[in-house]
Amino acid sequence: MAVVSTRDRSSAAQETGVVEASDLRAFTAAVLAAHSMPAADAALTADAMVWADLRGRYAHGASSKLPQCVARIRAGGTSPSANLPVLGETGATFVLDGRNAWGQVAASRAMMRAVAKARSVGFAVGVVRDCSSAAAMGYYPLLAVAEGMIGMAFTNGPPLIPPTGGTTKLLGNQAHAIGCPADRHYPIVYDAATSAMSTSEMDLVHDRGELLPPGVLFTADGRPTRDPSIWVDGLLAPAGGHRGYGLSLMLEILTGVLAGGARFAPDVGHPFLGGEPQGVALFVAAIDPEHSIGHEELTRRADSLIERLHASEAAPGTERIYVPGERSFILAEQRERDGIPMPTERLEDLRRVGSGLDISLTWR
Amino acid sequence: MGMNPTVRLSREQIRSVAFPLLRAIGMPPEDAAITADAMVWNELRGAPGHGLGRIFQILERSRAGGLNLAVDWTPLRETSGTALLDACDGWGVVAGTRAMGIAVDKARDAGVGAVVVRNSDVTSAMGYYPYVAVMAGMVGLAITNSVPLMPPWGGTEVLLGNQAFAIGAPTRDHPPLIFDSSSSAYNMGKMRSAAAHGEKLPPGVALDDTGEETDDAAAALEALRLLPMGGHRGGGLAIMWEVLTGILAGRRSTTEVVGMQELDRTAGVSLYVQAVDPKAFLSYEEFLARVDRLIDQIHSNPPRSGVDRVRVPGESKAGFESEYRARGVPVPADLLERLRALCGDFGLAWPL
Secondary structure, eight states: OOBOOSOOOOOSOOOEEEEOHHHHHHHHHHHHHHTTOOHHHHHHHHHHHHHHHHTTOGGGSHHHHHHHHHHHHHHTSSBSOOOOOEEEEOSSEEEEEOTTBOHHHHHHHHHHHHHHHHHHHSEEEEEEEEEOOOOOTTHHHHHHHTTTOEEEEEEOOSOOBOOTTBSSOOBOOOOEEEEEOOSSSOOEEEEEOSBSSOHHHHHHHHHTTOOOOTTSEEOTTSOBOOOGGGTTTSEEOBTTTHHHHHHHHHHHIIIIIHHTOSOOGGGOOOTTBTTSOOOEEEEEEEEOGGGTTOHHHHHHHHHHHHHHHHHSOBOTTOOOOOOTTHHHHHHHHHHHHHOEEEEHHHHHHHHHHHHTTTOOOOOO | OOOOOEEEEOHHHHHHHHHHHHHHHTOOHHHHHHHHHHHHHHHHTTOGGGTTTHHHHHHHHHHHTSOOSOOOOOOSEEOSSEEEEEEEEEOHHHHHHHHHHHHHHHHHHHSEEEEEEEEEOOOOOTTHHHHHHHHTTSEEEEEEOOSOOBOOTTBOSOOBOOOOEEEEEOOSSSOOEEEEEOSBSSOHHHHHHHHHTTOBOOTTSEEOTTSOEEOBHHHHHHHTEEOBTTTHHHHHHHHHHHIIIIIHHTSOOGGGOOOTTOTTSOOOEEEEEEEEOGGGTSOHHHHHHHHHHHHHHHHTSOBOTTOSOOOOTTHHHHHHHHHHHHHOEEEEHHHHHHHHHHHHHTTOOOOO
16 A cells, blocks of 8 residues: 655755746646646646645645645546546536545536536535545635635545544544635635644644644544644544534534445545545535625625624734635735745655656746 | 422423413414424423523513514525525524425425525524424534624624534434534533533633633623634634624624514524435435444444543433433423413413
C-alpha cells in the first residue's frame, strides 16, 4: 500500500517565494491533465486548490493536494476520469456514483447539478458516493452563490473523533460549508470542521513549529497532547463537546449513510493511503431564492445582516467583527493581485511533481 | 428543597387535559391537536418545560395580543420542493409541525422538501419537528432563530439568538435518532440550573454585563450574553442559521425578534425545516440498516473510565420515553391543580 504523506515537514523558519495565482492554476491544471484528467476537470480542480492557497490554507492548496492527487492516481486509489454516472434522480434530487473520482471534481459537478435543479424547483439535494477527499468545502457553496443561490456542502471523512464518552475514533471531522450571496459585501461563507480544530489548521501549526492549544487533540490512548504532528493517529476533540459529536454523527447520516456507497463512518479511508479507494461521501444542496423572496431581497437582507455584524461592538483586543469568510476574501483578493507567498519547500514539492513532465513552475 | 408531589399520567390522560383547554383558549381543532400531541411527546421525553405548562403561556400570550390563534396556513408561495409560510404570529409548535408536514409531503414526490416560515411565535423544543419527518420515514432538519442572546464571536453586544436546531433520522431496531442542540455552549436551562445550585460555569460559556467572560452563573443569567458552542465554530453556525431563518424568510431577523416574556408583543421568529426521503437515494431497508449499524458502532465504543456506556444523542430522552410509556409520566400535582382551575374557568369538566 502506497503511503503518501504531505505532513512530514520540518518546522524550522522557512524561506518563502511568491507565485502568481494564474501561474499556479495553469501549472496545476497541466500536471493533472498530464495524468489523464480531462481538461475541464483539471481546470476545475486547479481552481479549487488555488482557492485554498489564496486563503492561506496550504493544507488544502496545490502544494498539498496536487502531489497527493497525482500519487493517488498513480497508485490507483483515485481515478483521473470522473464520469460520475447518475444512479438515480428526481426533479430535486440525484445520486452520483463517484467511482473513486477526485473529490474536488465530484463536489463541483454535484453542486452545479444541484444549482440547475434548484433553478426549477427552488431546492435540490445531491449526494455523491465513493469519491476521494474534496479538500476545502467552502469552495462549493460559492459555486451556488455565483448563481445567486444559497449553497451547502457537507462531507464525511476518515475516522478522527470518538463519540462523547468513548475512546475509539469513529467519525470524521465532517467538513461542512454554507454560503449566501450578498450585494454590496463579500458573500457569507461558513466553512468548518466538527472538531475543535481542523486537521489543516493543525498542519499549519506544525509548519510554524508551534504547539496546539490544550484540549483539541488526544493520543490514541486518550492522553491530552499538544503535538500537531500526531493527529493522524490521535483522537480529535469535537467542537463544543457533545454538540460537535452530535453534529458529526448527523452529518455522517446525511453523507456516508444516505449516499449508500461502499464505506461510511469508521471505514472511510485516509487520502494519503494512495492505493486505497477512500469511499468518501458528499451531500450538496442549493436553494434558489427566486422561488421565495427573490434574489434581490435575499442579497439586500444579507447585506443588512452583514452590516449589523460589522456595527456590533467588538470585545477589547478585537479589532472588529468579521463575517464568516470575510477575512479569507480580503486575503484572496490581495493575493490574486500581488501573488501567493508560500514556503519555498512547498514550491519545491510542486516543482518536483511537474519535473518529469516538462511542466515548469516559476516563482519569485 | 422539598419534593414536589407528582401524579403519573398516561399519554391519553395528558392529551385529554391539553386538547379541550387549547380548544377553549381558542385554537382551531387541528392546531389544538398538533399542540397537544407535541406536549405529550415532550412530557414523555422528560422535557416538561415544553409540556402541559405551556398551556398557560399560550393563554397569556394570546390574551395579551402577542399570539394569534386563528391562522390561515396556506403557503404564500410554493414549488414542488419548497414553500414559504406566513405563520401570522401563530403558535410556533403549530407552525413548525405544519411546515414539516408540508416538507414531508413535498419530499414524497420530489425526494426533498424545504419550507421556510416567517412571523412565528416561539417554537418550543426543536426535536419534535425532525420527529414528525422521522415518523414519515424521512430525515428531518429544523432550525430556528430566537430573541438575541449571543454576541457575534469576538463581540460583546447580543445580536444573534441561541439558534436551536435539530436533526432526526429513522431507525429499525433502535429508537429514532434525534439530535437537538442550541448553537450556544450552554442552553438556558443548564445556565439556570447552575445558578440555582450555585455552581461555577466552565470556561467559554458566558460574558457578564461588562463584556468580560464569567464563571458566575447568576451574573451570566443577569447579563444574558451567551458564548457560542466551540467558540468561533458555533459563532459562524449561528450566523448561517440566521441566514436560513430570519434572512431567507424575509421578515424579522436578529434584534427584531422578541422574547416570549413580552406577552403583548409578537415574537417574529423564523424557521427553516427540511425533509429528505432516503428512498430517493438508496433502498429504505438499506438506509435503516446503515443507521442501525452506526448506532451499534457507537454503543460498542469502549467507554472512558467513569462512563458506563457510550450513548447516541437523545438517548437519555428515549430512556425516559420507554419508562414513561410503561409507567406513566410524572406530572407535578400543583400544575394539575392549576390546570383543573383553568378548566373550571372555562366551564370544562376535569377529564381525570
